Amino acid sequence: MNLPATLPLTDTASGHRLDFLLVTDMVEPGSRVLDVGCGDGALLSLLRDRKQVDGRGIEISREGVNACLAKGLPVIQGDADTDLADYPDDAFDYVILSQTIQATRQPKVVLEHLLRIGRRAIVSFPNFGHWRVRFELGIRGRMPMTENLPYSWYDTPNIHFCTIRDFVELCRDVGAQMEKAVALNAGGQPMRVTLPWWVWNLLGDQAVFLLKRR
């Protein structure tokens, strides 16, 4: 059984993905931004148009890079796991890792690079602690699949899923300060900040973190 679509939800008025809009809200206008795993450049375009950022990208697929080139976005064909090491310290105001950390081979190393290269890092990821995932695994005994993460366990690029709690702990381990954290429910709406972590971890469909080096 496939779970109902959770990602990416789009804002019906603007046509932009809700998690992209959330990320865009976190970025100061006119800043320098590196989007790691930028895909076809949709988020970078949004940031350029709405926040006038000086945006750069890294994308592993040639199709993605070509789509970015056509949009006039300076994007490098590369791999987050290997190429971030080549970027100098403090090169960007923000380094964004949007729905990509679960596909990296070394999430912790990647996160450390984000915090080294950028003054701030913005990380969004699907929450593997969501109750439906738990239901699939705990009750049905199957690896969860959704329409937007439609991969079987044996051919998925997503090799390092985590829950919101797991990610919070990783942030502690790498010495990242959480400046902002937002969980989105299955409707793509931000959940109330006053809710305790365990509620987020259970009902949050995805999370977006704004991090700073401590």
Added chain:
Amino acid sequence: MLVDAAGAEQYRLFERTNVSAESMSFAPLASEPRSQVDDPSSLVMRFGADEPLMMDAGIALAPWQIAYQTYGTLNADKSNAVLICHALTGDQHVANDNPVTGKPGWWLTMVGPGRPVDTDRFFVICANVIGGCMGTTGPASINPATGQPYALDFPVVTVPDMVRAQAALIDRLGIEKLFCVVGGSMGGMQVLQWAVSYPDRVFSALPIATAARHSAQNIAFHEVGRQAVMADPEWRGGRYLTEGTRPSKGLAVARMGAHITYLSEVALHRKFGRNFQDRAAPTFSFDADFQIESYLRYQGISFVERFDANSYLYVTRAMDYFDIAAEHGGSLAKAFKGTPTRFCVISFTSDWLFPTSDSRAIVHALNAAAASVAFVEVESDKGHDAFLLEEPEMFAAARGFIDAAARARGIA
């Protein structure tokens, strides 16, 4: 260009070529190459005794001339000029029939109406490099001091010299800033040098299948080629033009060796394998039994019909000396510091002469310099020559980059 003018064309030509004579025989040379040196059939800009070209070797070269072609129309605010930089043995005939070989322009796939470098929108300039033999001053040109060809009296040329000569041409054409500088291989080296030497005159740069410095292995290949030329007794210490000889065998061998480096093992195997040339079994001789031998012999023979041996020495030397970082305290990033140019770097997976790692080194330096840089590694099994051939992914990347840059520059 590392491949012959119209390298792709020659690649196809192979089917119709059969060079199986026991030794390679050379047709008497037509006078055409000679006349192109002195009086090129392209446009030519002449610089007098009072306008010397200051060369890295410490020589002020004067008088001198640069032969070039243009395509398209320069717009009113002169913002749509694209400079194409040719590779090792290329020339200015990028998009028209070559006057020596009669073959189509060497980069028709990239440059022309509706192509990524669209001659309907851009004013495209391509000039023969200094040290070349197609009309720009080089070792085959007449030394005014002696009335004889310069030969080895010509100062050793560098890539910065080539770019300085192009800049003098661009000045004369009244163009302050180039919209884009494009080139592959040695042409890509010139693109990088342009961005370093004249950062404010290059709006966008498209270096393809190139490097910021020539590797030891590549210098080694060049040295073998030069030694082949110089070992030919007809070379006469470089004075063959004066003495009426021609080091055809040496130059052909140099070309054969170099040509192997422009291809890939996979492409060679697919094209030729171990196939015999017009025979069913080996002849137990040193005839060109194998197709690949016949193909290389053809490449060598056709090359000497259009290229000057001393020019070959000079342009290979220019590539050998190329090392941008060395002139900036060993730091490539420093060379690009503060560059306003937007870059798009392209490499090919099977290019072992200028491997992707060379392009990545450029990209890393540009990143460290906070430059605007895009990078694409095109999947191809055609080796270094891929940049001259039909490579849709390269065209897509180049088109996307150039079109976006044109929008940013306000070119319709």
